[in-house]
Amino acid sequence: MDQRNQMHRHIANTRKSLFDQGYLDEQFIQLEELQDNSNPNFVEEVVTLFYRDSARFLSNLDQALEKRPLDFNKLDSLMHQFKSSSTSIGAKKVKTECTHFRNYCNARNAEGCKRTFQNVKKEYTTLRKKLEAYFQMSRQVGPIETACRSR
Amino acid sequence: MMPTSSGGGSWKPTGAGADGGVPDQFPAGLRVLVVDDDSTCLMILEKMLRHCKYEVTKCNRAEVALSYLRENKNGFDVVISDVHMPDMDGFKLLEHIGLEMDLPVIMMSVDDSKSVVMKGVTHGACDYLIKPVQIEALRNIWQHVVRKRRNEWKELDQSASADEQKQPEEPDYSSSANEGHNWKSTKRRKDEDDEVDERDESSSLKKPRVVWSVELHQQFVAAVNQLGIDKAVPKKILELMNVPGLTRENVASHLQKYRLYLRRLSGSQHPGGMNTSFMGGPDPGFGSMSSLNGLDLQALAASGQLGQLPPQSLATLQAAALGRAGNSKSTISMPVMDQRNIFSFENPKSRYPEVQSQQLTNNNGGKQMNLLPGIPTNMEPKQFVSLHQSGQHSLPGMNNLVLIQMGGQSQIHIQGQGQTQAPAQSRQPVMSNEMLTRGGVVDMAPTTVYNPVVSVSQPSPLVNFSMNQKTDSRGGSYPLGGNLGIPNLPTTSSALQGDVKLETKVSRKGVVPSYDIFNDLIQNREWGLQDVGLTFDQSHNTIQGGLDASNPMLLQHNRSSGRDLGGQNCNLTSGKVVLSQGFDSRTHHNGSNVGSHVGQHRNTYVKTENDMLYSEQYGQDDLLAAVLKHQQHQQQEGVGQSDNEFVFDGYALDDLPV
Numbered sequence: 001m002d003q004r005n006q007m008h009r010h011i012a013n014t015r016k017s018l019f020d021q022g023y024l025d026e027q028f029i030q031l032e033e034l035q036d037n038s039n040p041n042f043v044e045e046v047v048t049l050f051y052r053d054s055a056r057f058l059s060n061l062d063q064a065l066e067k068r069p070l071d072f073n074k075l076d077s078l079m080h081q082f083k084s085s086s087t088s089i090g091a092k093k094v095k096t097e098c099t100h101f102r103n104y105c106n107a108r109n110a111e112g113c114k115r116t117f118q119n120v121k122k123e124y125t126t127l128r129k130k131l132e133a134y135f136q137m138s139r140q141v142g143p144i145e146t147a148c149r150s151r
Numbered sequence: 152m153m154p155t156s157s158g159g160g161s162w163k164p165t166g167a168g169a170d171g172g173v174p175d176q177f178p179a180g181l182r183v184l185v186v187d188d189d190s191t192c193l194m195i196l197e198k199m200l201r202h203c204k205y206e207v208t209k210c211n212r213a214e215v216a217l218s219y220l221r222e223n224k225n226g227f228d229v230v231i232s233d234v235h236m237p238d239m240d241g242f243k244l245l246e247h248i249g250l251e252m253d254l255p256v257i258m259m260s261v262d263d264s265k266s267v268v269m270k271g272v273t274h275g276a277c278d279y280l281i282k283p284v285q286i287e288a289l290r291n292i293w294q295h296v297v298r299k300r301r302n303e304w305k306e307l308d309q310s311a312s313a314d315e316q317k318q319p320e321e322p323d324y325s326s327s328a329n330e331g332h333n334w335k336s337t338k339r340r341k342d343e344d345d346e347v348d349e350r351d352e353s354s355s356l357k358k359p360r361v362v363w364s365v366e367l368h369q370q371f372v373a374a375v376n377q378l379g380i381d382k383a384v385p386k387k388i389l390e391l392m393n394v395p396g397l398t399r400e401n402v403a404s405h406l407q408k409y410r411l412y413l414r415r416l417s418g419s420q421h422p423g424g425m426n427t428s429f430m431g432g433p434d435p436g437f438g439s440m441s442s443l444n445g446l447d448l449q450a451l452a453a454s455g456q457l458g459q460l461p462p463q464s465l466a467t468l469q470a471a472a473l474g475r476a477g478n479s480k481s482t483i484s485m486p487v488m489d490q491r492n493i494f495s496f497e498n499p500k501s502r503y504p505e506v507q508s509q510q511l512t513n514n515n516g517g518k519q520m521n522l523l524p525g526i527p528t529n530m531e532p533k534q535f536v537s538l539h540q541s542g543q544h545s546l547p548g549m550n551n552l553v554l555i556q557m558g559g560q561s562q563i564h565i566q567g568q569g570q571t572q573a574p575a576q577s578r579q580p581v582m583s584n585e586m587l588t589r590g591g592v593v594d595m596a597p598t599t600v601y602n603p604v605v606s607v608s609q610p611s612p613l614v615n616f617s618m619n620q621k622t623d624s625r626g627g628s629y630p631l632g633g634n635l636g637i638p639n640l641p642t643t644s645s646a647l648q649g650d651v652k653l654e655t656k657v658s659r660k661g662v663v664p665s666y667d668i669f670n671d672l673i674q675n676r677e678w679g680l681q682d683v684g685l686t687f688d689q690s691h692n693t694i695q696g697g698l699d700a701s702n703p704m705l706l707q708h709n710r711s712s713g714r715d716l717g718g719q720n721c722n723l724t725s726g727k728v729v730l731s732q733g734f735d736s737r738t739h740h741n742g743s744n745v746g747s748h749v750g751q752h753r754n755t756y757v758k759t760e761n762d763m764l765y766s767e768q769y770g771q772d773d774l775l776a777a778v779l780k781h782q783q784h785q786q787q788e789g790v791g792q793s794d795n796e797f798v799f800d801g802y803a804l805d806d807l808p809v
Contacts, residue, residue: 026285027283027285030195030199030283030285030286031195033286034195034198034199034202034286039198042198045194046191046194046195049190049191049194050191052190053189053190053191077235080235080261080262081188081189081235083261084189084192084233084235084260084261084282085189085191085192087261087282087283088189088191088192088195088282088283088284089191089195090283
């Protein structure tokens, strides 16, 4: 019991830190609210879908960034998609970096684009790791409550 | 998921019992189609919508979404779509949906820049959501569905009520989509049942949603043209279309939109280009007024009351109407009420007299519009081609005449002037649209020749078929002889290039081809009046023969219109502008006149919605005078003559029964 409570607390804290550190935003809470008994793993399912799509987007962007000369319109378009996806799950830092990238695209700044893209990937990777850990913990504890929702 | 909305397929935003006993679940069951290429977003949206108790269908490709919509007519209540999609731009999808299915569409994007949001607005999206979309934003989307339906019903109601008000003696414009004009409701021999039906049907909230495919729309437009814009009531359109499963309500609401569309098109078309004052340009604005004027004269003429009106008053009225130039709004769509306004305009009378002389008096001065008495012509004022020499007398004016005539058969509400203006404004254009759309069929009594004035959008020259052509019977008077310059049509200002096919209804037969000048105009806008159906030649030769020939023109025109009307307009392709060549009608008995006149009147105006004025060409005074004269003449000659030559600019109402 106590251990379970501890686990719950740990999970709650982890979750909270994700928000506090800016990895996640309000949109993630929206997803959590959509989760219910009929669909207890909804959030995780969505995030998994996000990983899948993201892999594709990032790979496309990598390829596009290797072309010479850079096709900024295409880069912008690709990044728009990725940004849209990230936004929908509440990936706050990732979203911010995507915006930076698009700004550089608009400015036709190749260096800026490449540099920012590295940041995008880094943030994405970090977030993914944290979320995977978080979900794993949640699954271990059981479906009681995945988080304390603070509205 | 929520069960399908009660009513098996249609979501009724009504309360309990509305759906057959199911407790009030509103807005539960709203059928939403969500389109987004991003699977993550799609999944989230679907979940959110389901949480709102909506019925959700998701798809990640725009083309697929469109096919869903096309296959399931009435299968959805609202569409939510992302802006940025690889296979089709979201705005394009928005246009398609608006055109074909007319469903409310909500756009969404992570992009919140003003320009994009504005684009959503201008393309007709009923809302724009910024991603990430929150569930609260989705909970209220039902309001868009309800709002849209309410607006449609309201329009129907208006028309229905207007129709119901028809007064027997008034010409019935039979416009189902009532822009709220009372005159509209008057139908001359309109089927009352139509109105009644409309009323009844419109009262029910439920409206099946019809997918107006291009083909269906073309059928619709063909029917409208065939009936003539005046007589194009939903019931008749429905009968003509003969499409199983289509209800009168569907047609009525579509008709209304169509009219608005035409109005919009015409409005932009005639920026006053037509205003070449026919009289020498007295009022640039004249053009716009023309519609009004046209109406006035016609109405006066038609009602035969003109004869009773003192010439001066008519002239004044006309002048007023004409003088309004620039009052595009008032043009055309002026219902009888508006006509009154026309009269209030003060226009230099001089114009009118000139006009008169030129056209109206072509033949007999005044004959111009035989809109008179008892002429149930449906002359769509819009289309009149005024023979004004000067050229572009905007058709609108003609239309006015026609309208007046029609509506004014019994009475010309001259007195009312000024009043309707304001309220009518919005309506006016609609009316004109109607007129145009109705194909300007002027049912001129037996032999009225109606030369719809084709108002060509700016680029197109106004074909002024002056009504003066009095075609006929009377004696020839006028020669529209000039014809509306059929061949010259294009002469008027830039005008109709292409061939403007004016459908002139041969008044003799009393068949007034409906001319959809508007349609043409609208279409012309895009491509320059080429398609304006002013086929002068046709009318020219066949005036007598009936301008029926023009009908084909109408159709032809339609196709062009289809061209590129913008998404919205696609459906309206049929809008052909059929310019009845006024001269045709006229020449209907004077065959010769037509030809000769043509040269002179270049006034073909393609009436743009707002420019019903054909006043450009004619001075109001002239027109009025012409009408009056005609009226008188007719009366003298015996009212019976159907050939009312309408000296209508461009409108050869010549056989309008007096």
